Amino acid sequence: MAAAPQAPARPAIDPRTLRPTSTQAVVISRPTVPVRRVTPPSSSRQSFPAAPGPRALGEVRELKVVPGMLGREREFIDVSKDKNKRGRGTGRPADEAAKSLTGKELLAAAINDRSYIPIRGKKKRATKKGAKTQITEKAEHKKIIRVEESISVSNLSQLMGVKASDLIRKLMQAGKMATINQLIDADTAAFLASEFGYTVEKKGFEVEEYIPEVEEDEAKLVTRPPVVTVMGHVDHGKTSLLDAIRQADVAAGEAGGITQHIGAYSVQTSKGPITFLDTPGHEAFTAMRQRGAQVTDLVVLVVAADDGVMPQTIESIKQAKAAKVTILVAINKIDKPGATPERVMQQLNEYELVPEQWGGTTIMLPVSARTKQGIPELLEYIALQAEVLELKANPEKLAKGVVIEAKLEKGRGPVATVLVQEGTLRTGDALVTGAEYGRVRAMMNERGEQVKAVSPGYPVEVLGLSGVPTAGDEFDVVEDEKAAKEVAEHRAEKARQKELGSVKKATLEDLFAKAKTGGQKELNVVVKADVQGSAEAVSTALQRLATKKVGVKVLTSGVGVITESDVLTAAAGKAIIVGFNTKPETKVDQIASQQGVTIKLFSIIYEAVDAVREDMVGLLEPIIKEKPLGKAEVRQVFNITRVGVIAGSAVTEGVIRRNAMCRVVRDRKVVHTGKIGSLKRLKDDVREVAQGLECGIGVDGFEAFKPGDVVEAYEQESIRPSLD
Numbered sequence: 185m186a187a188a189p190q191a192p193a194r195p196a197i198d199p200r201t202l203r204p205t206s207t208q209a210v211v212i213s214r215p216t217v218p219v220r221r222v223t224p225p226s227s228s229r230q231s232f233p234a235a236p237g238p239r240a241l242g243e244v245r246e247l248k249v250v251p252g253m254l255g256r257e258r259e260f261i262d263v264s265k266d267k268n269k270r271g272r273g274t275g276r277p278a279d280e281a282a283k284s285l286t287g288k289e290l291l292a293a294a295i296n297d298r299s300y301i302p303i304r305g306k307k308k309r310a311t312k313k314g315a316k317t318q319i320t321e322k323a324e325h326k327k328i329i330r331v332e333e334s335i336s337v338s339n340l341s342q343l344m345g346v347k348a349s350d351l352i353r354k355l356m357q358a359g360k361m362a363t364i365n366q367l368i369d370a371d372t373a374a375f376l377a378s379e380f381g382y383t384v385e386k387k388g389f390e391v392e393e394y395i396p397e398v399e400e401d402e403a404k405l406v407t408r409p410p411v412v413t414v415m416g417h418v419d420h421g422k423t424s425l426l427d428a429i430r431q432a433d434v435a436a437g438e439a440g441g442i443t444q445h446i447g448a449y450s451v452q453t454s455k456g457p458i459t460f461l462d463t464p465g466h467e468a469f470t471a472m473r474q475r476g477a478q479v480t481d482l483v484v485l486v487v488a489a490d491d492g493v494m495p496q497t498i499e500s501i502k503q504a505k506a507a508k509v510t511i512l513v514a515i516n517k518i519d520k521p522g523a524t525p526e527r528v529m530q531q532l533n534e535y536e537l538v539p540e541q542w543g544g545t546t547i548m549l550p551v552s553a554r555t556k557q558g559i560p561e562l563l564e565y566i567a568l569q570a571e572v573l574e575l576k577a578n579p580e581k582l583a584k585g586v587v588i589e590a591k592l593e594k595g596r597g598p599v600a601t602v603l604v605q606e607g608t609l610r611t612g613d614a615l616v617t618g619a620e621y622g623r624v625r626a627m628m629n630e631r632g633e634q635v636k637a638v639s640p641g642y643p644v645e646v647l648g649l650s651g652v653p654t655a656g657d658e659f660d661v662v663e664d665e666k667a668a669k670e671v672a673e674h675r676a677e678k679a680r681q682k683e684l685g686s687v688k689k690a691t692l693e694d695l696f697a698k699a700k701t702g703g704q705k706e707l708n709v710v711v712k713a714d715v716q717g718s719a720e721a722v723s724t725a726l727q728r729l730a731t732k733k734v735g736v737k738v739l740t741s742g743v744g745v746i747t748e749s750d751v752l753t754a755a756a757g758k759a760i761i762v763g764f765n766t767k768p769e770t771k772v773d774q775i776a777s778q779q780g781v782t783i784k785l786f787s788i789i790y791e792a793v794d795a796v797r798e799d800m801v802g803l804l805e806p807i808i809k810e811k812p813l814g815k816a817e818v819r820q821v822f823n824i825t826r827v828g829v830i831a832g833s834a835v836t837e838g839v840i841r842r843n844a845m846c847r848v849v850r851d852r853k854v855v856h857t858g859k860i861g862s863l864k865r866l867k868d869d870v871r872e873v874a875q876g877l878e879c880g881i882g883v884d885g886f887e888a889f890k891p892g893d894v895v896e897a898y899e900q901e902s903i904r905p906s907l908d
């Protein structure tokens with residue numbers, strides 16, 4: 185395909201300027217000025233003595249009242265400046281007389297004296313000497329505290345000018361225990377605030393302020409290329425078909441024949457450009473495929489003409505239908521002798537895909553990825569369908585789109601393949617996706633060529649993000665990197681809080697589950713893969729192995745080489761490390777063996793699954809089953825020098841075998857259990873003595889034979905436990 189075309193020049197009015205400024209967002213996380221204050225009852229409007237001199241913005245200032253000097257003589261001491269400083273006015277040392285009063289006492293004293301402590305420490309306008317300043321009640325709108333999700337007790341106390349200890353006491357009275365730094369939720373904060381005459385307003389972090397919904401300007405819409413996903417059952421030829429379309433052959437050297445990487449390519453056809461998303465075929469990649477279906481305009485369902493409709497074909501149909509995406513069927517491998525395209529059409533009929541030839545609406549084309557038969561027609565039909573869909577987008581907006589794939593590359597850092605869906609993505613743009621953000625440092629098209637701008641409908645590789653984003657996540661271009669960072673940090677914080685919550689929940693659930701099952705075994709795994717899609721796929725596949733007896737817990741799943749930190753995580757969690765298409769960093773092998781951590785490397789998902797299943801079995805106690813061999817009756821006991829005690833016996837049932845386990849039974853009670861250490865027939869050491877014959881039996885660690893004892897020989901079989 186051709187390089188993504190240069191996007192149109194920037195519009196005269198830069199849409200970025202439409203974004204409201206971030207200063208409009210008032211969030212409590214901004215630094216606040218901790219000023220202690222007492223709010224007077226709203227009904228009273230009283231006078232108070234003039235506050236002392238000016239103060240700098242943000243200065244912390246405490247006011248102390250000298251008892252007995254309330255009213256006119258009352259003295260204000262700025263303790264924040266100098267605790268030992270003498271108070272003004274009376275000439276008395278403040279520290280002698282001054283005593284810290286609680287907020288309540290202050291309020292009570294003030295009411296008694298009919299004067300109030302000023303609400304704020306702001307510089308008061310100079311009043312006539314001696315004249316009382318008229319106190320104004322705090323305006324209602326200022327008594328609103330905005331809380332995002334939660335607020336710390338100390339922060340709330342500062343915002344309301346109430347002692348944190350008072351808040352804690354109130355909480356205790358209400359049956360809640362909290363410490364000063366503890367976060368309380370918005371509802372609890374609302375309760376506390378109401379107790380002090382404040383109102384809490386829940387304020388969500390308004391992502392819209394950073395990522396505004398701009399009304400669509402119909403006049404600016406231009407046709408964009410269709411985004412096509414190729415889906416179908418494993419080995420039906422998705423990769424080969426994409427290759428045939430791209431006229432390139434990359435399917436050949438693939439590990440296990442599975443498409444390990446999701447890629448996106450734009451193909452220039454005679455009917456215009458078409459963007460293809462390459463989706464892997466293994467069942468484990470279902471999650472990715474689901475996402476694939478959501479960003480896609482058209483699904484090309486590949487069905488092998490010799491194999492017909494298979495489970496993943498059906499799954500693909502379901503997903504495409506759920507996403508309301510038009511399906512185009514490519515009946516592949518028609519070059520094969522066993523190909524029966526009609527049978528495939530019939531089978532598809534059952535899934536409400538009726539071919540056009542039979543009066544239905546679904547385009548079904550016989551193709552061969554190998555001989556390239558039908559490929560030009562397929563592209564033509566895709567272009568035709570795209571025309572019907574009238575796919576349009578506005579290239580003059582801030583770009584928006586979806587992350588198709590992401591990985592960490594040595595020397596390049598996080599690399600994300602994104603699909604631009606709206607607007608034009610340019611180098612230098614500030615971008616946020618999930619909890620990652622950054623400035624677009626460079627962009628490469630599918631041929632590795634640097635591009636400066638990418639229009640809607642085109643994929644591109646983006647460099648410059650803070651970390652590896654999640655495939656399937658949306659991305660947005662925002663005004664500047666600061667805004668991108670704020671949104672990303674907010675999301676990261678939310679995710680952290682959610683995780684904390686779920687960890688707690690999981691621990692509790694685990695406890696209950698353990699109590700029920702009597703302690704289910706669990707295999708912990710640290711997954712590392714070359715790309716995010718694979719990491720996710722491997723994790724999903726491994727987690728699916730979990731049974732009632734053995735659970736599988738993926739402690740972490742990440743992208744890149746296996747690092748020391750992975751080993752330490754695995755060591756702490758007693759986990760194994762599963763590396764997929766990746767390897768340990770230098771010296772990490774050594775650290776792993778020091779830490780007793782097993783690293784297993786794979787390039788084929790089935791092999792990873794099998795190996796982990798084996799490890800799961802290994803966690804279970806083997807089942808030991810007893811297999812009876814035979815019985816012998818002790819007739820006479822011999823004590824032979826240097827050999828020990830030998831029981832001269834007659835084999836009454838089955839066989840007696842050397843090295844077999846045995847029980848010595850006397851009066852139907854077992855007197856010893858051990859191993860048959862020696863077995864003699866006449867004078868010869870033998871391996872086995874059969875029924876009806878006599879022999880000498882020596883049992884390791886047992887000499888107290890008595891005539892009449894019965895030696896019951898048996899073997900132990902270790903049976904592989906089942907996971908179910």
Ligand SMILES: Nc1nc2c(ncn2[C@@H]2O[C@H](COP(=O)(O)OP(=O)(O)OP(=O)(O)O)[C@@H](O)[C@H]2O)c(=O)[nH]1
Pocket residue numbers: 416417418419420421422423424425435440441442443464465466516517518519520551552553554555
């Ligand atoms: N004869 C014939 N063989 C084909 C054709 N298309 C694909 N194959 C073969 O079928 C096998 C699977 O093809 P892939 O393209 O890897 O299939 P896939 O659906 O991408 O497989 P996964 O990525 O594992 O899901 C390969 O051996 C291909 O050479 C075709 O049109 N004719």
